Amino acid sequence: MGEPVTVFGETGEGRAARLVAAVAAHEHDDFQIGGGHEIKNQFLRQGSEGSIRTTDSNNHGDKDDDDDDKDDEKDDGPVSDYTYVRRFFKTLLKQWEEDLNARPEQVKGSIQGRRDTRTQKQSKDYLRPMFKLCKQHALNPGILANLVKMVNFMKEGEFVKAHDVYMLTAIGNAPWPIGLTMVGIHERSGREKIESRNVAHIMNNEAQRKYLVSIKRLMTWLQEKRTDVPPSKKVM
Incomplete structure (x- = not known):
């Protein structure tokens, strides 16, 4: 909190009163209900005008989410992989929020x-770029x-297999040689043969890292809710 202990x-009594005031200020900054994560809430310190702008921005994001849900309900045709993925994780986010x-x-x-x-x-904010891409x-x-x-694995309760796919997406399994690399045209031609499915996508940019980490959080939350799945199929 940036406050000395004593x-x-x-x-x-004075120390206890100062602690109560510091906790209240910390909650106001970092845990606003209906706001975004702490990156957005830092603008609350800039005055009421900044707070209104931040709230409007968050409400606009929630409105976009509602519009997306309505679009999904209207779509009665064949479901593409993009829509399939977006619907599933948006549903999980909503169920997680309702659970909280x-x-x-107390x-x-x-x-x-x-x-x-x-x-x-935070996870809801991090997943918005992925939903937009979908x-x-x-x-x-x-x-x-x-x-x-x-x-598919998460729906089947195969959380160990789902976690393996997540790790493959996040870390990859590309064969990196030991020692000096990329020192000449011969070594470079060998690297060009590495398929994209073996490359770790989580390291490509910050947005991908954030929404993949958020997917991992949803996976962890869902396996805790699925009491019908045996422990052997869960990531412990």
């Missing part, structure tokens, strides 16, 4: 409860193919 000459909202107020206000709320809001049919084909596999 100020010189401070009494126990159903908690008792749990919501605890440290772990506030952390869970922030994680869900809607535009512009998502990387290699990532899309692996996401379809992950969704």
Whole structure:
């Protein structure tokens, strides 16, 4: 919180009062209900005008999500892989949010409860670029193919297999030689033969890293909710 534990000459009552004030300020900045993650909430410190702009931006994002849901409901034709992936993870996000909202107020206000709320809001923000790419049919084909596999395994309760596909997407299995690399045209030609499905997509850019990490969070949340799945099929 950026506060000293004890100020010189401070009494126990004064320290307790300062702690309560610091916690209240910290909650206002980082855990606004209905806001984004902490990156957005930092603008709350810039005054009421900044707060209004941030709230409007978040409401606009929620409106876009609602519009996407309506578009999905209207689409009665064959479902593409892009729509299949987007619908599944948007549904999980909504169920996760409903699960958090159903908690008792005491749990919501605890440290772990506030952390869970922030994680869900952050994951929702991180996944928006992926949802947009899916809607535009512009998502990387290699990532899309692996996401379809992950969704199928998660629906079947095969979370170990889904995690393996996630690790393959995030880390890859490209054969990197030991020692000096890329020192000449002969070595370069060998690298060009590496297929895109073996390359770790999570390292390509920050947006991909964020939405893949958010997918991992959804996978972890879902396997905790699936009491019908035996522990042998869950990632422990």
